[in-house]
Amino acid sequence: MSDAGTPLPIDALRADFAQALAAGHVVVTAATGSGKSTRLPVWAREHGRVLVVEPRRLAATSLARFVARTLDTRLGGGVGYAIRLDARHGPDTEVVFATPGIALRWYGEDRLRGFTTVVLDEFHERRWDTDLLLALLQAGASHRLVVTSATIAGARLAQHLSARHLSSEGRSHPVDIEYRAPQPRAMPETRDLARRVAGAVQSTLQAQSGDCLVFLPGKGEIQACYQALKGIGATVLRLHASAPAADQAAALAAPAPDAPPRVILSTNVAETSLTVPGITAVIDSGLERRTHRRNGRTVLSLQPIARASADQRAGRAGRLQPGRCLRLWGHQAPLAAVTPPEIQREDLSDLVLAAACAGARAEALPFPEPLPAPALEQAVAGLRALGALDPQGRATERGHRLFQLPVDTELAHLAVAMPDTESAGFMADLAAALSTGRRWVQPPADPADEDALARALPRRCDATLLVAALRLDKLPGVRVDRASRKEARRLADQLRGLMNLPARPVALEGDPTAAFAAAVRALPRRTYVRRERRRQAMGNGGDELLISDQSRLDPEAEAALCLDEHSVPGRGTRQTVTLGTCLAPVPLQALLDAGLAEATLQAPRLEEGRLLARRSWRYAGRTLHSEDVVPEGAPAREAMAELILADRLLRPAGARLRDDLAAWALYVALGQGQGTVPSPRPWLVEQLTELGVENQEDLQLIEPEDLAFEGVPEWERARFDEHYPRRIQLPDLLLQVHYDVRRRVITVEKVRGSRKRDPQRWELPAWPGWRIKYQRASRVVEVR
Incomplete structure (x- = not known):
């Protein structure tokens, strides 16, 4: 980095910048290395305190140290920073470098009031949190805004903000x-x-x-x-x-x-x-x-x-x-x-919740580009399901609590949804471990080490391993990035403090089964079941993942929570494969207890005169549990309708209903009557409902005549059946008759019989104006 006295390309803009900032917002396009990140905040402090929003923690702390050194001031005195888990600044610090997450929380707490100018540095990275800050600050109109970038189309952004656009070239060689x-x-x-x-x-x-x-x-x-x-x-x-x-x-x-x-x-x-x-x-x-x-x-x-x-x-x-x-x-x-x-490419839940906690509706804010409508609708619906937003889109008390926790909204929701203190502590520690970064815990590669770890941690579970690695200093064969563990522990302690939980234990206490069961209820879409044939694949009814080779998920586990994942290239140029990297086994019963499975009634039957059916609970295409039941109420009527139509109950009610409905459909199609043509099963269920049938005993009071369909008027029915029969019995040949009214074609299909020769025209009804065809298996010929 340059010394304070070393000229930089951005220095040529100092007078123009001072004039532009005095008049309002400023957009500065400048190449990397031009000095924009270190000079502009110093110049802006002439108008009052300056908050510099840096997309990355490393940049925020490094720039703060450099600017403090060049101004010969103590870090945390005239110049400071605020990042997750670390802050060095005070109420009189003139220039504070902070990450977007910190700035958003300060905005919601009305702590930006103490700053005159907000600098959004490296805006070209176009993170959702810096885009939201820009929209909130633009709508609020109480701060001077300086937006800097190395690559963004500055003129267009300046027009969006009604700001002045300045540009500076960097120093470069070929x-x-x-x-x-x-x-x-x-x-x-x-x-x-x-x-x-x-x-x-x-x-x-x-x-x-x-x-x-x-x-x-x-x-x-x-x-x-x-x-x-x-x-x-x-x-x-x-x-x-x-x-x-x-x-x-x-x-x-x-x-x-x-x-x-x-x-x-x-x-x-x-x-x-x-x-x-x-x-x-x-x-x-x-x-x-x-x-x-x-x-x-x-x-x-x-x-x-x-x-x-x-x-x-x-x-x-x-x-x-x-x-x-x-x-x-x-x-x-x-x-x-x-x-x-x-x-444009992420889930918007965090953005929508952050906006709501700042007292704004995301869809009403002036973003540089409109928010994608499908993603916005999905985010709002998801946050309402979590109880974070009310029907008017305002943040609820729970929403404010979730936003207060410095982790992903879903992880925060899991932590606060736990049923007891021990489970909440486990999930808070897990959220901290997952938020620290990927692969800071490496499971053993040596089989002997794996055996030793299995004795220390009998539960084969990625989540349990992460929490154990966070709490314990050493695990058999497990390699841990110490800097990441230190950060994870600090974050876990911060979460526990915000949630009023006991101090982080230094042992893996208790059984996380209750925590995982609560997580299934709190975030059901994170629950996956194994495919029965492809055991390395899991599904949740919406998407599919493969179990990562690094996962310690028990091979016998049939269901699991997926709490972290990443995508890798698959076949083809656009296909990706999602790998589950943090999987926690859950029993299938937990899915049933949470109401995730859909119950269906199948295979109704009579056994020794008793009505039975098979009730199955299915999730993501897999049957979790089945049992024989005596159906009652609506399931009983569905089962009865199926058996009646199969001529296994109240014979001949089913066969007659099918024929009556077929006659009525043809009657209406020919224009001889008007009305709807119901499907047999729904109509039959409705009739059973109107008759008050709740169980098999009630069916004893029903006669087949009670289920007759009144379609073709009774006084016309005999004549209609004579002219338009649905079945015709010839010597040694039974025919099914199909009417295509629109095309005026009748097809007579062989059902059974020993007759070899085709039916003749004189053997069939008159059917004036219709073409007649005869079908035998796949052979279709004209009848003349």
Whole structure:
């Protein structure tokens, strides 16, 4: 990072910025490294206290430290920060860097009143929370807004805000771009990523002086590359939110003149949010972890970056001198132009709840682009089902309580839905573990370690393992990222404090069965059952997932809660596969107790004169339980109707009803009568209902004549049946008659009989004006 006295490209805008901010809102488009994130907040404090909203925690803390140092003020004094689980600021701090989640909570608590200017930095990342903050602050009209970005269309945003648009160029040198893929249209991929990165780093260090910045999608890939680069003759550093503090500090510090070259392995936090000094070469995997909607839910998956992001990453190599960028994909790879905003690709539940807790309806706010109607409707419906919104869309007391907890809305709902203190504590600890990041707990790879873990934790359950890893310092064979565990513990303690729960235990106490059963009731769509044939697949009636290879779910478990998941590429260019990564086994009975299964009555029958039926409870296409029952009420009438129509009860009521309805349908179709033509079974059920039939005993009082259908008038019925019979008996041949009134075609179909020759026209009714056909099996001929 630059010193305070070092000129920066943004300095040329100082006078224009001061004039524009005095008049109202300002949109500043400036390249990464121009100084916008450090200079603009300092200039804006001339009007009063400044809140700078940074999308990433690492950027918020790093920028706060840098600005405090350049202003020669104590961190937490003149300049401070506020992120989840950490804050250093006071009521007189002039410039506070905060994450969007903190800023939204302060808005809802009316704590933004103390700030004159709000700077939304790196707005081009288009997170839902920064979009919401922009809409709320624009609607509130009580703050000066400064919106900064490296890539967004600033003029259009300035028009949306009625703001002045300023732009600044960054310092850049030419960057030589090289593509490393065997095929020109090869897309970015993870196959052999660590090996390919190691090879690219080796060749870059040989060809280019200076430091190398490697863009990777997440800390798992960073750790794999970190191991692959050991002994490479360079200082390898990791840069992400939970990386070791020493690595973060070394990566963001200016390199010493005589030090060996550095290789910084970073997520896209280094794309625009942070300036990493000394970089002359970039190696780009072309991948990022990004959210998207799948079956109405937000899932995180590994995806190719957009071209705009690729250009930003390449630009990092040209700050000091002509640079080099190695892209690990083909030069004709069909990357998207830009990354869609989160509000266009995510579930909107968190956004809608945050808006409601701020006293606003999301659909009424002035977003830069309209919220997608289907996602908005689904979010509102889901929050009402959770009891977080009232029918008018206002946040309920429960909604405010959920929003107060610094975790995902669904996880917060699970924590507050628990029936007792012990279950609530378990779910709070689990929510903290899941919110800290992915794969910070690695189960044993060695079978002996797995056996030892099974003795320590008899329940084979991912959720139980996570909570145990959070509470206990050591588990047999389990590898834990200590920095992540420390963060998870701090978050768990914060959640427990907000929920008035006892202190976090240092042992895995009690049985979480009650917690999981309550979770099934509280969030039923998170409940999955195994497919009976494909045992590695599970479904919930809406979508399907595969059990991750890393999951410790008991192979004998037939149902499970899926509390975390991620998507990976499947077959084809657009297909994805969802992997369940945190699964907790639940008994099938828990699904029945929660009312998730749909009960159906099948196979009605008479056994020794007794009416019985098979009642089955099904969920997601699988039968959970079946039993023989004596039906009562509506199920009894359904069963009776089926048996009557099969001529197994009240004979001949069923056969006569079928014939009466067929005659009436033909009568109406011929235009000889008017009215509706009911289906036999619903009509029969309705008649039984009107007759007050509740059980088999009531049926003893019914005569077949009570179930007669009065369709064709009785005085016309004989004549009508003579002219339009439904069956005809010829010598050794029984025929079924089908009438196609619209086409004026009659088909007589052989039902049974030993006769070999076809029926003759003279053997059939007159049927003037109709064409007659004879059908025997698949053979159809004209009758002449």
